[in-house]
Amino acid sequence: MHLLQGRTQRPSMKEIALHLLDLAENSVSAGSQTVQICVCEDQQANLLTASVVDDGPGMSPEMVQAVTDPFVTSRTTRKVGLGLPLLKGAAEACQGGLTIASAPGAGTRVEVFFQHSHVDRMPLGNLSSTFLGLAVAHPDVHWIFKYTARNTGAEETFEYDDQPIKETLEGLPITHPQVLACVRGIFEDGIGAAKAVLP
């Protein structure tokens, strides 16, 4: 008997960073080779925007429609997950929205935005942990991460492209303890420094 056996918990994704992880996992399982995640916290425009862009096989208009509708999503399209309709609902509840631009053969771009100051807006959450998890779990994917913080008169961007890092490592895995510490530092310090322009 399992110690914690009991009722299934309701799935909960209460961080934007977790939704981005989920979206990026969708991109990878669809067969994308390059995935770019951009997050922008704009205090001046009172907006929080995030996007996941991939070069995967893309989706037909019918499928785009289906993945954002929780009632249409069937077991066969389950691979795409229930995360998208949840995220769309959360954004719309915060004067925001979610759009998907995709076509067969042309990749997929998912964009979500929230009113930054909205009381119901879920927190951005641990972006470094999401980035590190993706980089470790999918070493063969080309990852580009970007985080921008904007405030009146100040803007700071952290940008990470894993291409030069992989070239430097030449086959040494990212899970090597010292490499892991170094890459974690790049994310935490970079995002932390950019966040400093926000109040």
Add this chain to the structure above:
Amino acid sequence: MPTIKSLEDLQKIREEALKKREIKSTPGSIQIIVGMGTPGIAAGARDTLKEILGMIEEKNLANITVRQTGNIGMDSWEPIVQVVLGEAAPVTYGKVTPFAMRKIMEQHVLGGNVVNDYVVPA
């Protein structure tokens, strides 16, 4: 962009690892696989993965391969983690919180003893 300094650091780490013969063409003898489908993420798989990575750093474990797998259809057991030690049969753990993961790392991955409390019943 990663700074030149961090690339230099990585270069140094690589040279050190070469000296210690830590670079192998074959995957590490220890594999840890984390379920990162939507149900896994919703149940906390990212923090479980973070715990694994934290322990690799903390205990300086150079021979562990970490992989992920998508939704494996055991939603009520998420987060799910599989541990494969060398040639031994994979052991599947369920409801692996960071706390449980730490125990699995200490007792199974490092100690070689399966942590029965968290094994998913066959």
